[in-house]
Amino acid sequence: MNYLSDSLLAAVVLIFSFNREVQLAVWTSLYTATVAIIVAAVFGVPVGLWLGLKRFRGRRLLITLLNTLMAMPTVVIGLVLFGLFSRQGPLGEFGLLFTPIAMIAGQTVLAIPIVANYVLACVNGADQRVIDTARTLGATQFQASIQLIKEIRFGVMAALIAGFGRVIGEVGVAMMLGGNIRGSTRTMTTAIALETSKGEFVFGLSLGIVLLCVALIVNLFLNMLQQR
Numbered sequence: 731m732n733y734l735s736d737s738l739l740a741a742v743v744l745i746f747s748f749n750r751e752v753q754l755a756v757w758t759s760l761y762t763a764t765v766a767i768i769v770a771a772v773f774g775v776p777v778g779l780w781l782g783l784k785r786f787r788g789r790r791l792l793i794t795l796l797n798t799l800m801a802m803p804t805v806v807i808g809l810v811l812f813g814l815f816s817r818q819g820p821l822g823e824f825g826l827l828f829t830p831i832a833m834i835a836g837q838t839v840l841a842i843p844i845v846a847n848y849v850l851a852c853v854n855g856a857d858q859r860v861i862d863t864a865r866t867l868g869a870t871q872f873q874a875s876i877q878l879i880k881e882i883r884f885g886v887m888a889a890l891i892a893g894f895g896r897v898i899g900e901v902g903v904a905m906m907l908g909g910n911i912r913g914s915t916r917t918m919t920t921a922i923a924l925e926t927s928k929g930e931f932v933f934g935l936s937l938g939i940v941l942l943c944v945a946l947i948v949n950l951f952l953n954m955l956q957q958r
Contacts, residue, residue, distance in 0.1 A: 741936035751912075751921075751933070756940055759917040762830055763898035766837035767845075767890055774842045774893070775886060778849025779875055783861065793850070799843035804836075804902030811836050812906050828909035833917075836903035841893035848889030852882040888955040895948040899941065 745752060781793060813819050815827040815835075826832045860881050864874035879886060901919040908915030910924055918937045926934035 737932050737935055740932045741939055744932060744936040745939060749936070752936055752940070754913055755916050755918050755921040755937055758830070758915065759898055759919070759941075760944075762833045762837060762904075762917065763894055766834045766897050767841055767894045769834070769838045770841035770845050770893055771890055773838075774845030774889070775849050775879075777842070778846040778889070779853060779879070781846070782850045782853025783875070783878075796843050796846055796850075800847055802840075802843075804840060804900045805906065807836055807839050808903045808906030811839070811903075815907065827907065828911060828915060830908070830915055832907040833904055833915055836907045837897040837900070840900060840903060841897050844893045844896055845889045848892055849882075849886055852885030852889070853878065855885075856882050884955045888952055891948055891952045891955065895945060895952070898944060898948075 777796075781789065781796070811832065812827065814821050815824075815832050816822055817827075826835075856878060860878050861874045864877045865871075869877065899919060901917075901923060904910075904915070904917045904920050905923070908917070908920065910916050910920040916924075918941045922934040922937050922941070925931075925937075
C-alpha cells in the first residue's frame with residue numbers, strides 16, 4: 731500500500747515539475763488526436779448526413795458495415811496501414827511509416843465510423859420537417875443540409891468529442907504506425923506501455939493520471955452536450 735501511495739505522490743510531483751518527457755508525450759497525443767478528429771469530421775459528418783437523409787437500396791448494408799468498423803480492433807487498422815506505408819507497400823516511397831502523419835492517418839480511420847454513426851443517429855432523431863421547410867422556402871439540398879446541421883450542432887459536437895476520446899486513448903495504431911519514437915511519435919499510451927515494462931512505474935503512472943484527466947474532461951463535455 732505504501733508503494734502505491736508513494737508512487738502516486740511521486741507521479742503528481744513529476745507532473746507539476748513539468749517534466750519534459752511528460753510534456754512531449756502529452757503534446758504528441760493531443761496534437762495527433764486533434765488533427766485526426768478534424769480530418770475525420772471532414773469525411774464522417776457528410777457520410778452520416780448522407781446515410782441519414784437518403785433512402786436507397788443497400789443503405790441498411792452500409793449502416794451495418796459502419797457499425798462493424800466501429801468495433802474493428804485498432805491493431806487490424808494498424809496492420810492494414812502498416813502494409814500501405816511500409817517500404818514494400820504502395821505508399822512506401824513517401825517514407826510516412828513511423829511518423830506523426832502515419833499515426834494521424836490511422837487515428838482518422840479509427841474515428842470516421844464513430845463520427846459518422848453519431849451524426850447518423852442525430853439525423854434520425856432530428857425533426858425531418860427542418861429539411862422539408864427549408865426546401866419549401868426555396869433552399870437547395872445543400873442549404874437544407876446546412877440548416878439541419880445547425881439544428882443538430884450539439885449532436886455533431888458530441889460526435890467529434892466522442893471520436894477524440896476514442897483516438898487519444900488508443901495504443902495499437904500509435905504503436906504500429908508511430909513506432910514509439912522518443913520526442914516524435916511517443917504518445918501517452920505508448921509511453922505508459924514502454925516505461926512500465928522498463929520498471930519506470932512512476933513515470934507511467936504520471937502519464938496515466940494526465941490521460942485520465944483528459945478522458946474526464948472529454949466525458950464532461952460529452953455529457954453536457956448530450957443533455958443540451
